[in-house]
Amino acid sequence: MKKMNEEEIYKKLEDLQGWEFKDDAIHTSFQFENFKEAFSVMVRIAFEAEAQDHHPDWSNVYNELQISLSTHDAGGVTEKDFSLAKTIEGIIDAGE
Structure with missing residues (x-):
């Protein structure tokens, strides 16, 4: 997999609300009503992350x-x- 340059990264970030590029990674954060909801989303993300390796x-x-x-x-x-x-965005959107 080829590392993207900053121009490519910033162009792709235009399609992702709330994500930012710093320290050679893209970052975001989400707030939920409580711990249980946050952890439930983490479990769903974990299964998808594993599927994508x-x-x-x-x-x-x-x-x-x-x-x-x-x-x-x-x-x-x-x-x-x-x-x-x-x-991840799809999982978050589906839960709202």
Whole structure:
């Protein structure tokens, strides 16, 4: 998988609300009503990430979920990251 340059990354970010590029990764965060809702979304994302064989760096504190995506083998952001980001957005949108 080819590492994308900053111009390519910023162009792709135009299609993802609430995501930003920094430190060689794309990042976002979500807030939920409570821990149970946040964790339920994490489980759904985990199954999709496993299916795509691409796993997020993430953290969860109570009702907040922070996600960072980067393709470690490529040393930065690739199409795999944007594919998983779109999947994550679909999961979030389906839950609203």
